[in-house]
Amino acid sequence: MSQQAVNGVSCRGKVLTVENMNPNVKRVEYAVRGPIVQRAVQIEKELREGVKKPFTEVIKANIGDAQAMGQRPITFFRQVLVLCSYPELLEDNKFPEDAKKRARRILDACGGHSIGAYSASQGIECIRQDVARYIERRDGGIPSNPDNIYLSTGASDAIVTILKLLVCGEGRDRTGVMISIPQYPLYSAALADLAAVQINYYLDEDNCWSLNVAELKRALNEAKQHCKPRVLCIINPGNPTGQVQSRQCIEDVIQFAKEEHLFLMADEVYQDNVYAEGCKFHSFKKVLFEMGPEYSSTVEMASFHSTSKCYMGECGFRGGYMEVINMDPEVKAQLTKLVSVRLCPPVPGQALLDLVVNPPQPDEPSYTLFTKERTAVLATLAEKARLTEEIFNEVPGITCNPVQGAMYTFPRITLPQKAIDKAKAEGKVPDMFYCMKLLEEEGICLVPGSGFGQKDGTFHFRMTILPPTEKLKVVLQKIRDFHLRFTNEFS
Amino acid sequence: MSQQAVNGVSCRGKVLTVENMNPNVKRVEYAVRGPIVQRAVQIEKELREGVKKPFTEVIKANIGDAQAMGQRPITFFRQVLVLCSYPELLEDNKFPEDAKKRARRILDACGGHSIGAYSASQGIECIRQDVARYIERRDGGIPSNPDNIYLSTGASDAIVTILKLLVCGEGRDRTGVMISIPQYPLYSAALADLAAVQINYYLDEDNCWSLNVAELKRALNEAKQHCKPRVLCIINPGNPTGQVQSRQCIEDVIQFAKEEHLFLMADEVYQDNVYAEGCKFHSFKKVLFEMGPEYSSTVEMASFHSTSKCYMGECGFRGGYMEVINMDPEVKAQLTKLVSVRLCPPVPGQALLDLVVNPPQPDEPSYTLFTKERTAVLATLAEKARLTEEIFNEVPGITCNPVQGAMYTFPRITLPQKAIDKAKAEGKVPDMFYCMKLLEEEGICLVPGSGFGQKDGTFHFRMTILPPTEKLKVVLQKIRDFHLRFTNEFS
Numbered sequence: 011m012s013q014q015a016v017n018g019v020s021c022r023g024k025v026l027t028v029e030n031m032n033p034n035v036k037r038v039e040y041a042v043r044g045p046i047v048q049r050a051v052q053i054e055k056e057l058r059e060g061v062k063k064p065f066t067e068v069i070k071a072n073i074g075d076a077q078a079m080g081q082r083p084i085t086f087f088r089q090v091l092v093l094c095s096y097p098e099l100l101e102d103n104k105f106p107e108d109a110k111k112r113a114r115r116i117l118d119a120c121g122g123h124s125i126g127a128y129s130a131s132q133g134i135e136c137i138r139q140d141v142a143r144y145i146e147r148r149d150g151g152i153p154s155n156p157d158n159i160y161l162s163t164g165a166s167d168a169i170v171t172i173l174k175l176l177v178c179g180e181g182r183d184r185t186g187v188m189i190s191i192p193q194y195p196l197y198s199a200a201l202a203d204l205a206a207v208q209i210n211y212y213l214d215e216d217n218c219w220s221l222n223v224a225e226l227k228r229a230l231n232e233a234k235q236h237c238k239p240r241v242l243c244i245i246n247p248g249n250p251t252g253q254v255q256s257r258q259c260i261e262d263v264i265q266f267a268k269e270e271h272l273f274l275m276a277d278e279v280y281q282d283n284v285y286a287e288g289c290k291f292h293s294f295k296k297v298l299f300e301m302g303p304e305y306s307s308t309v310e311m312a313s314f315h316s317t318s319k320c321y322m323g324e325c326g327f328r329g330g331y332m333e334v335i336n337m338d339p340e341v342k343a344q345l346t347k348l349v350s351v352r353l354c355p356p357v358p359g360q361a362l363l364d365l366v367v368n369p370p371q372p373d374e375p376s377y378t379l380f381t382k383e384r385t386a387v388l389a390t391l392a393e394k395a396r397l398t399e400e401i402f403n404e405v406p407g408i409t410c411n412p413v414q415g416a417m418y419t420f421p422r423i424t425l426p427q428k429a430i431d432k433a434k435a436e437g438k439v440p441d442m443f444y445c446m447k448l449l450e451e452e453g454i455c456l457v458p459g460s461g462f463g464q465k466d467g468t469f470h471f472r473m474t475i476l477p478p479t480e481k482l483k484v485v486l487q488k489i490r491d492f493h494l495r496f497t498n499e500f501s
Numbered sequence: 502m503s504q505q506a507v508n509g510v511s512c513r514g515k516v517l518t519v520e521n522m523n524p525n526v527k528r529v530e531y532a533v534r535g536p537i538v539q540r541a542v543q544i545e546k547e548l549r550e551g552v553k554k555p556f557t558e559v560i561k562a563n564i565g566d567a568q569a570m571g572q573r574p575i576t577f578f579r580q581v582l583v584l585c586s587y588p589e590l591l592e593d594n595k596f597p598e599d600a601k602k603r604a605r606r607i608l609d610a611c612g613g614h615s616i617g618a619y620s621a622s623q624g625i626e627c628i629r630q631d632v633a634r635y636i637e638r639r640d641g642g643i644p645s646n647p648d649n650i651y652l653s654t655g656a657s658d659a660i661v662t663i664l665k666l667l668v669c670g671e672g673r674d675r676t677g678v679m680i681s682i683p684q685y686p687l688y689s690a691a692l693a694d695l696a697a698v699q700i701n702y703y704l705d706e707d708n709c710w711s712l713n714v715a716e717l718k719r720a721l722n723e724a725k726q727h728c729k730p731r732v733l734c735i736i737n738p739g740n741p742t743g744q745v746q747s748r749q750c751i752e753d754v755i756q757f758a759k760e761e762h763l764f765l766m767a768d769e770v771y772q773d774n775v776y777a778e779g780c781k782f783h784s785f786k787k788v789l790f791e792m793g794p795e796y797s798s799t800v801e802m803a804s805f806h807s808t809s810k811c812y813m814g815e816c817g818f819r820g821g822y823m824e825v826i827n828m829d830p831e832v833k834a835q836l837t838k839l840v841s842v843r844l845c846p847p848v849p850g851q852a853l854l855d856l857v858v859n860p861p862q863p864d865e866p867s868y869t870l871f872t873k874e875r876t877a878v879l880a881t882l883a884e885k886a887r888l889t890e891e892i893f894n895e896v897p898g899i900t901c902n903p904v905q906g907a908m909y910t911f912p913r914i915t916l917p918q919k920a921i922d923k924a925k926a927e928g929k930v931p932d933m934f935y936c937m938k939l940l941e942e943e944g945i946c947l948v949p950g951s952g953f954g955q956k957d958g959t960f961h962f963r964m965t966i967l968p969p970t971e972k973l974k975v976v977l978q979k980i981r982d983f984h985l986r987f988t989n990e991f992s
Contacts, residue, residue, distance in 0.1 A: 025731055025764040025801050028831040032669045035839055043622055043841035051621075075619045078612025088587045096583045121569025126815040128566045130542075131534055163654060163819075166843055174694075178523045199842040203665075240516055273516040310516050324617040326848030328654075340519035348526055350534035351690040352657055356847040357817030 037202035040195050041461020042073055046445055050455040065453030069485055071473045072455045074249075074417045076323025076387075079476040084322055084383050086376045087365045090116070094125050094361050108374035116361050125357040131350035133161025133331070134357070137364040141331050144367035148281075149296035154333060160345070161331050161363065163355045165279050165316035168332040170200045172312045175345060176241050176273060177206040186237035188229060188272070190221065192420060192462035192470070194249040207237035212465060215422065218411050219251035223262045230270060242272040247280040247291065247415030250462050250472040252395070254289040254414040260297045267309055274311040279330075282320035285392035286414035295335060311335040317362050319417065321387040329359030329366075391417070394475040394482050401486040407497050408490075417476055420459065423469050423493065429500035441469040444496065452488045528693035531686050532952020533564055537936055541946040556944030560976055562964045563946045565740075565908045567814025567878075570967040575813055575874050577867045578856045581607070585616050585852050599865035607852050616848040622841040624652025624822070625848070628855040632822050635858035639772075640787035645824060651836070652822050652854060654846045656770050656807035659823040661691045663803045666836060667732050667764060668697040677728035679720060679763070681712065683911060683953035683961070685740040698728035703956060706913065709902050710742035714753045721761060733763040738771040738782065738906030741953045741963040743886075745780040745905040751788045758800055765802040770821075773811035776883035777905035786826060802826040808853050810908065812878040820850030820857075882908070885966040885973050892977040898988055899981075908967060911950065914960050914984065920991035932960040935987065943979045 028036070047070075054068050070078070077083060089105050093113030100110055119136045121127030132138065138156040145154040162168035177185045186207040189197045193210075201208045211229035213219040221244070233239050244263060246255045255263075267274045276294035284291050295313055299306040317329030334342065354360075369384075370376040395413035402410035402421050410421035425440050433443035441458035449455055459470030477485055519527070538561075545559050561569070568574060580596050584604035591601055610627045612618030623629065629647040636645040653659035668676045677698040680688045684701075692699045702720040704710040712735070724730050735754060737746045746754075758765045767785035775782050786804055790797040808820035825833065845851075860875075861867040886904035893901035893912045901912035916931050924934035932949035940946055950961030968976055 024827075024829045024832075025762055026667055026832050027829050028835060030669065031666050031832055031835065035666060035835055038839060038842060040838065040842045043844075073619065075612060076617075077615040078618035080613050083615060083617050092583045092587045092590070095586065096579045099583070120817070121566060122571050124568040124574060125817045126567075126574050126813075127569035128564065128816045163847070164844065175522050175526055176517055178521065196842060203839075203842075271516055322617075325619045326611070326616045326845070328845075328847040336515075338515045338518050341515075341517050341522055344519060344522060344526055347531065348529060348694075351529060351531045351687060351694075353534075353655065354817070354819075356654070356819040356850060358849045359847060 034203050034205050038199045039202070039461070040199045041457050042195060044457070044461060046442070046449060046455060046457065047072055049446065050449060053449070053453065063453065064451060068449075068453045068455055069477060069481065070455045071477060071485060072457045074319060074474055074476065075325050076319075076417075076476050077325065079474070080478050081323050081387060081476070082383075083324065084380060086370055086380045087322060087324065087362060089376075090365055091358060091361060095358070097123070106375040108370055108376045112365060112368070116364060120357065125361060127357070129354040129357055129360060131352070131354050132346060133159065133355060134360050134364075137161060137360050137367075138331075140364050140368040141333075145293075145295065145333060149293055149299070152296055152299045154295075158334050158337070159331055160334070160349060161329075161355045161360050163330065163359065164318060164325075164328040165277065165314040165330040165332075166196050167328075167355070168312070168314050168330060169196060169275065169277065170203075171345070171348060172275060172332070172334075173200050173204060173206065173241070175341065175348070177204045179238055182236055182238070184237050185241065186233045186239035187241040187243060188226065188233075188239060189243045190245060190248070192250050192459065192464055194245055194277070195461060197243055198463070207233065209233040209237070209239055210463065213248070213251055213253070215411065215465075215468075218414065219248055219253035219420070221255060221259055221263065223266050226263070226266055239270070240273055241275060242267050243275040243277065244294070245277040246294075247283055249277075249280065249416050250418045250420045250457075252411070252413040252416045252418050252420065254284050254286065254291065257290075257292045257297060260292055260294060261301060264294065264298055264301060264305060264309060268305060274309060276311060276313040278313055279316040279319045280416040281315065282388065283391065283417060284415040285395040286412050289414045291415070295333065298335070308336060310337060312337075317359060317366055320366075321384045322362075322366060323387075324362055327359040327362045328356055329363040330355075331363060390479065391475065394479060395419075397479070397482065398473070398475050398486065401483075401490065405490045405493055407493055413475060417474050418472050419475060420462070420470050420472050423471065424497075425469050426497055426500040429496065432500065441471060444469070445471055447496065448489065448492050452492050454485055454488055525694050525696050529690045530693070530952070531690045532948050533686060535948070535952060537933065537940060537946060537948065538563055540937065541940060544940065544944065554944065555942060559940075559944045559946055560968060560972065561946045562968060562976060563948045565810060565965055565967065566816050567810075567908075567967050568816065570965070571969050572814050572878060572967070573874075574815065575871060577861055577871045578813060578815065578853060580867075581856055582849060582852060586849070588614070597866040599861055599867050603856060603859070607855060611848065616852060618848070620845040620848055620851060622843070622845050623837060624650065624846060625851055625855075628652060628851050628858075629822075631855050631859040632824075636784075636786065636824060640784055640790070643787055643790045645786075649825050649828070650822055651825070651840060652820075652846045652851050654821065654843075654850065655809060655816075655819040656768065656805040656821040656823075657687050658819075658846070659803070659805050659821060660687060660766065660768065661694075662836070662839060663766060663823065663825075664691050664695060664697065664732070666832065666839070668695045670729055673727055673729070675728050676732065677724045677730035678732040678734060679717065679724075679730060680734045681736060681739070683741050683950065683955055685736055685768070686952055688734055689954075698724065700724040700728070700730055701954065704739070704742055704744070706902065706956075706959075709905065710739055710744035710911070712746060712750055712754065714757050717754070717757055730761070731764055732766060733758050734766040734768065735785070736768040737785075738774055740768075740771065740907050741909045741911045741948075743902070743904040743907045743909050743911065745775050745777065745782065748781075748783045748788060751783055751785060752792060755785065755789055755792060755796060755800060759796060765800060767802060767804040769804055770807040770810045771907040772806065773879065774882065774908060775906040776886040777903050780905045782906070786824065789826070799827060801828060803828075808850060808857055811857075812875045813853075813857055814878075815853055818850040818853045819847050820854040821846075822854060881970065882966065885970060886910075888970070888973065889964070889966050889977065892974075892981065896981045896984055898984055904966060908965050909963050910966060911953070911961050911963050914962065915988075916960050917988055917991040920987065923991065932962060935960070936962055938987065939980065939983050943983050945976055945979055
């Protein structure tokens with residue numbers, strides 16, 4: 011019997027193979043951590059093992075990971091986290107009173123007064139209240155209901171959850187989801203996983219990556235031929251493109267969503283990252299409410315925020331929230347049920363989020379230091395945004411829109427035909443060929459534009475502006491030199 | 502145009518309704534945080550608002566949340582976490598040297614030496630190495646490869662990820678997944694979400710909830726008529742049933758999985774929670790390798806562990822790992838890609854996991870305190886396991902298997918026919934009717950057996966053994982009184 015079984019199994023091979031696994035998973039792609047990053051990790055290992063390279067370190071400008079690039083955490087945030095993790099220190103006079111006050115409040119809201127207990131699945135109640143008050147302050151007093159706030163494991167978690175609620179139907183009735191191109195590949199990955207239909211609308215590179223409603227209409231009308239469009243996703247400020255939407259543009263998008271009966275998903279995780287003069291962050295929620303009850307009482311929306319970006323850059327804690335607006339109460343009950351299966355978002359991330367939405371106030375002891383740290387981070391980012399645009403635009407063959415916000419630049423690169431041919435001969439996408447060569451020769455890790463989507467025949471890369479200023483200058487210099495050399499080599 | 506659109510929308514109603522949402526999500530159920538828990542939260546609120554009740558507090562014995570029930574965190578673990586969050590304290594002589602050493606090692610492995618940076622998606626490399634060494638020690642030297650370790654956001658995350666890889670096909674070709682009944686409802690919820698086919702195999706209540714292969718065969722053969730069974734899930738020690746599988750039983754299960762060409766999922770999150778005399782935790786991995794290369798080189802398996810249970814009970818940190826064994830390398834590459842979309846598990850949870858798998862050693866300063874705390878928690882749990890069985894079995898109409906391991910008891914309750922009729926008349930499942938009445942009258946929150954699955958015509962509830970001993974005695978007393986009163990009322 012046993013020998014028979016062995017033969018049986020050996021004929022049948024593995025239970026789980028790449029041929030018989032979930033086909034949706036196979037379709038998932040996530041360039042931000044794709045092959046180029048894997049190669050970068052390998053090169054780092056080779057460097058450690060003493061392999062000679064034309065550089066001594068790999069600079070990873072592929073991912074918005076501020077603290078990995080040397081940004082220091084906000085002192086107040088970490089102080090409160092420490093007090094929450096180890097309440098014995100509440101007696102220690104090393105810690106300021108406002109940090110202790112915040113920690114006590116969070117601990118009082120935790121089961122057994124410990125952040126080691128599960129929280130409510132929707133998130134700790136007093137933190138959801140703080141989030142609602144933060145949103146109200148941000149949006150000039152437009153009310154926010156803590157019952158509409160769901161804390162999450164980073165923003166990604168909440169985005170995937172909302173998409174999951176929305177996707178249904180088969181064939182031509184399958185849910186279509188509109189996403190910008192270029193996009194942040196979490197969206198395409200989640201849509202592949204859910205077998206939803208991805209509807210691409212293109213941002214206008216010639217106009218600072220702006221979004222225009224005519225293009226939304228074009229994309230929607232084409233998509234209606236083969237799926238049921240239900241969702242419109244917007245990233246503002248933009249990732250990977252760094253644009254900041256104007257108030258008028260947001261109003262146009264909301265009107266479009268209403269007319270076309272679309273659920274709006276507003277990814278606003280870079281809401282504090284606005285640098286360009288004349289640009290300002292307008293939340294979709296605020297604009298929606300300013301458009302009057304005809305809109306504010308009908309348009310369904312979810313807005314997402316995270317502790318990973320802005321001035322805090324606490325990616326490792328996986329904190330975040332979403333606010334749902336005009337969601338059908340029965341659907342909300344389903345959402346609450348769905349998030350309960352994963353028990354709760356990480357409680358340290360929830361605590362951190364609480365500090366982001368409830369930072370030190372002018373009359374509190376930590377206010378001065380907090381404000382100084384926050385301002386310094388944002389001022390440095392603004393300076394680096396300017397620097398990046400300026401230096402790239404001096405390079406023949408690189409054109410770069412202003413980095414109005416977020417943490418990325420997405421410059422367009424002109425590649426010689428010979429390079430394109432060489433890439434194709436090697437079975438590589440041309441901008442992957444370019445980025446891989448840059449990595450091998452200069453030790454700089456970027457993400458090819460093809461990982462985010464781009465108009466056919468155009469090539470880009472995404473680079474974060476997060477390396478420290480002096481290192482960023484070196485990176486920009488190296489890319490410039492490489493680009494000229496590359497252009498020369500293939501001309 | 503705008504008015505038209507308004508009318509249009511008002512005719513069409515919401516974009517997202519409970520009728521047109523993802524039907525898989527609607528099928529998801531998760532009793533551990535279901536309606537009875539929602540009512541418990543409501544009652545707590547009423548108590549705070551001064552509403553008079555026959556009790557002064559709600560005791561939540563519905564969920565394995567040790568610290569919420571007053572269990573104190575392990576001092577060493579929290580010390581290291583604090584040092585990781587706020588490295589300034591590495592200079593503080595309040596903290597022992599071994600805690601500092603662990604913290605430095607973790608920080609050195611973090612981007613920018615900060616737990617605020619993203620980690621590798623599979624988890625921090627040196628922590629995966631520590632996990633592999635832990636597994637090797639646990640399993641008497643059987644090798645474990647850090648490349649096969651994936652850190653996760655609690656065990657739930659990893660379980661859902663593996664199921665996601667495995668589910669495919671349509672109609673009669675749809676993947677079938679075997680789960681025990683009673684089960685932990687994460688499994689049924691994940692299967693509903695993935696639209697996989699749930700194949701129930703029943704544990705043998707008359708034999709301490711043991712698993713027998715004849716029942717596995719019965720369930721499998723029936724399921725083959727309507728789906729493609731590919732996966733066998735085991736929870737050992739058992740949740741909600743508290744049994745600990747014998748070595749022989751594990752061997753039988755592995756042989757069955759091999760013969761029937763099934764992927765094994767071993768949920769081993771309670772591996773330190775074994776109380777009954779003569780019982781011992783045997784990992785599936787160890788038994789697999791002891792069965793010889795015919796098995797150890799062919800049977801595909803994933804084993805799951807978590808920081809939420811055992812002696813540490815750090816649920817809020819959402820730490821965990823899985824080890825995959827004999828997974829096809831191409832599938833593993835797909836798994837690595839899939840987890841990268843969510844960027845990384847929470848880094849504080851990863852750090853905590855590192856301490857669980859690499860605790861203080863006999864020659865280190867924290868060893869004595871650590872061992873004392875660990876032993877005390879496990880000894881108290883063992884005492885409460887014994888007490889629970891003893892007291893329940895004294896009550897006419899309640900029968901209770903020994904709590905050999907895990908954190909739960911799943912006693913069977915005899916309900917009078919009149920009560921069953923009354924429940925049905927109210928549209929309630931009888932054991933939900935019972936538990937809801939218990940909650941209203943005594944303030945004790947349990948989960949009805951129907952939330953986990955049970956043989957038709959039998960009724961149970963799940964209760965955790967986590968309340969402090971004196972409170973547990975009160976709980977057991979109150980349930981006894983309630984049960985007698987209930988039986989009386991409906992006789």
